[in-house]
Structures are given as C-alpha cells and as structure tokens.
Amino acid sequence: MKVSVAMATYNGEKYLQQQVDSILSQLSSEDELIISDDHSSDGTLSIIEKYMKEDSRVKLFFNEEKGVTSNFENAIKRTSNDIIFLSDQDDIWKPEKVKTVLSYYEKNPKVQMIMSDITVVDDELNPTIDSFYAFRGSxxxxxxxxxxxxxxxCAMSFRKELKAKILPIPRNVPMHDMWIGLVADMNKSALLIPEKLIYYRRHESTVTSVENKSSLKEKILWRFQISSLLLNAFIKNN
Structure with missing residues (x-):
C-alpha cells in the first residue's frame, strides 16, 4: 500500500523540520508528503522548498481559502495514494507509526479510517498527558x-476511498477531524488502535486542542448542524 501524508502548515518554522524528518524517514520511495500552506509569513516556505529540492516526495500547494479546515481539505484533495495520513506541522511521529498502521489496514480490509492513541507533550517533549484516549474517553x-x-x-489515517465521502468538508463543522471520524463511523468503518504513535506537541501557537472550549450555545448548535450534515452525507453515499 502506497502512502500519502497530508500536512497543513501555517507559520510553523520552529518545529517543522523535526516533524518532516520524522515522517520522511518512514516513507518509501513511492510515497508522498503533500503540504498545504495557509499563507505563512515566517520561514515555513523556505524550509519546505529546501526539502523539495532534495526530495521529490515532498510537494507544496497553497490554500486558496484561509483556515485550518480548508487547509487540510486542500492537502487531502492533492493526495493520490492508497492510505492517507493526516499530519500537523509541529508533532513528532514515532518511528513505528506508518508500519504499525499499515499492518492494521492489511488485517482489516473493511476498515476505512484508523486512529491511534497519542502522548501529549510540551515544547520540550516532556509528557503532559500520557494517553489522549484516557483523557478524552476515546x-x-x-x-x-x-x-x-x-x-x-493528527492521529488519523484513512483509505483513499473515504475521500469521496468526506469531501468537501463542511465549513460549519467544528473541526475537520470530527467530520472525518463521524463519516467513517456512519459507514461502520472506524477503528481505534491502542498504540501511542505520536508525540503531540502543545505550545502557545498550537491551533488544535485536546479540550473543547466552546460555549454551551455553540455546542448545542453544532450538534444540530453536524447531525443534519451527517444524515445528508449518509443519504448521498448510500
């Protein structure tokens, strides 16, 4: 199975090189790292361009919109291989991540989406939450x-067949990852595996969060919205 990694970047120069190195070391010559950049103004693009000159597997595209969801959608759209891994710009993948996840796909041909557990760390990679699963009740x-x-x-991957069901990602869902997970759930094809395969770095510039800080009104509203969107997606795809 060939692998595509869909990474979203935005002003990520501080940690980007560590993350890219941890990914490329696990990819075969036929795999690819697709990066969508959301109008970075720091040294992010210079770092990516250097990798592109040295490694043809690294490919850069620019987000025509603005924001996390559209940036990930742009990266996902550009992928071409069998298994698509999502990636933040500032984490570190453990060396066994790709091999471990691919082994689960081989053993579970009907599974379309796999998510692993992760260890949450601070800027210096000191663990702050040992298990995301335990923290969120995943x-x-x-x-x-x-x-x-x-x-x-950041811990998700999915088969390319799921792309048609998740794209386009509705802009009124809270986050792209929730949408992908729920669409896979609607098709009874989501699998959560116990291995902790990422050091998920939390720092002052982190865009995503392990906690939901929405107001009660916002939570109620998006629950109605996403239920309606999921129903429509299920009708469309079945």
Whole structure:
C-alpha cells in the first residue's frame, strides 16, 4: 500500500523540520508528503522548498481559502495514494507509526479510517498527558462522538476511498477531524488502535486542542448542524 501524508502548515518554522524528518524517514520511495500552506509569513516556505529540492516526495500547494479546515481539505484533495495520513506541522511521529498502521489496514480490509492513541507533550517533549484516549474517553460511535468528540486529526489515517465521502468538508463543522471520524463511523468503518504513535506537541501557537472550549450555545448548535450534515452525507453515499 502506497502512502500519502497530508500536512497543513501555517507559520510553523520552529518545529517543522523535526516533524518532516520524522515522517520522511518512514516513507518509501513511492510515497508522498503533500503540504498545504495557509499563507505563512515566517520561514515555513523556505524550509519546505529546501526539502523539495532534495526530495521529490515532498510537494507544496497553497490554500486558496484561509483556515485550518480548508487547509487540510486542500492537502487531502492533492493526495493520490492508497492510505492517507493526516499530519500537523509541529508533532513528532514515532518511528513505528506508518508500519504499525499499515499492518492494521492489511488485517482489516473493511476498515476505512484508523486512529491511534497519542502522548501529549510540551515544547520540550516532556509528557503532559500520557494517553489522549484516557483523557478524552476515546472510542468509536456516531452518537458518542456527537455528544463528546474524541477524534483528533493528527492521529488519523484513512483509505483513499473515504475521500469521496468526506469531501468537501463542511465549513460549519467544528473541526475537520470530527467530520472525518463521524463519516467513517456512519459507514461502520472506524477503528481505534491502542498504540501511542505520536508525540503531540502543545505550545502557545498550537491551533488544535485536546479540550473543547466552546460555549454551551455553540455546542448545542453544532450538534444540530453536524447531525443534519451527517444524515445528508449518509443519504448521498448510500
């Protein structure tokens, strides 16, 4: 199975090189790292361009819109291989991540989306939350994840067949990862594996979060919205 990594970047110069190195070391010559940049103004593009000169697997595209969801959508759209891994710009993948996840796909041909556990760390990679699963009560299930989302994109991967079901990502869902997880759940094809395969770095510039800080009104509103969107997606795809 060939691998595509869909990475979203925005002003990520501080940690980007560590993350890219941890990814490329696991990819075969036929794999690819697709990067979508959201109008970075720091040294992010210079770092990416250097990698592109040295490694043809690294490909850069620019987000025509602005924001995390559209940036990830742009990266996902550009992928071409069998298994698509999502990637933040500032984490570190453990050396066994790709091999471990691919082994699960081989053993579970009907599974379309796989998410691993992660270890949350600070700027210096000191663990702050040993298990995201334990912290968020992660498990699959549509109702469970509408009530309390336990999906996190940096630990996700999915088969290319799921692209047609998740794209375009609705702009009124809270985050792209929740949408991907729930669409996979609607098709009874989500698998959460126990291995902790990422050091998920939390720092002052981190865009995503392990906690939901929305107001009660916002939570109620998006639950209605996403339930309606999921129903429409299910009707469209079945």
């Amino acid at each position: 498990r699959s299930g549509v109702i469970k994840n509408i009530i309390k989302n336990s999906y996190i994109g």
